[in-house]
Amino acid sequence: MTSVRQLLDGKSPEVHAVAPGAAVIDAIRLMAQKGIGAVLVMDGPRLVGILSERDYARKIVLHDRSSRDTAVSEIMTAKVVTVSPGEQVEHCLQLVTDYRIRHLPVVEGGQVLGVISIGDLVKSVIDAQRRELDQLQQYIVAG
Structure with a gap:
């Protein structure tokens, strides 16, 4: 099983955020410039x-x-669903499904460590399934 920490290790550590008092247009511009679908709001x-x-x-x-x-x-959405670095990908997939969200900030000890997206989670599951399939194929061929 893959953890959130492992996902973060494979990503850029950059977190994109705006202040609560920023104009919405500035937040939208930041999202467009960075090619992202959400920004954190940080005080x-x-x-x-x-x-x-x-x-x-x-x-x-x-x-x-x-x-x-x-x-x-x-x-902004003020009730943010967050995860800790020790959470497993499967649990995160359940959260994004249950809450119908696409981004999960990763928080530890009150500090934001990064953000994972539904795309990161799906890629992780696909990679794990690919590895398992490769192992099964090797087992069959060797057997």
């Missing part, structure tokens, strides 16, 4: 929320609000 070192493309679409676009005049704190 100094403290995680206070997450802002996703879904939040933007549902709370800005559908309500005809201005992304220039709206603060991130007004539309």
Whole structure:
């Protein structure tokens, strides 16, 4: 089984975040520049929320609000589902399924260590299945 820590070890350690008072347009620009679907909302070192493309679409676009005049704190998801580095991929997949989310901040001792996405989780499962299939094929051929 693969742990969240192992997933983070294979990723860039960079965490993309904005302040709660930042304009939504700045957060959206950051997501576009980095090719990501969500940014963490940090008040100094403290995680206070997450802002996703879904939040933007549902709370800005559908309500005809201005992304220039709206603060991130007004539309962010404040109840952030997080995981610790010791969690297993299978548990994380259950969380993203149950909560219908795509990003999980990894937090340990109140410090954000990184973010894993549903894509990271699916890739991990596919890689594990590939390794298992290769082992089974080697066993059959050797037997």
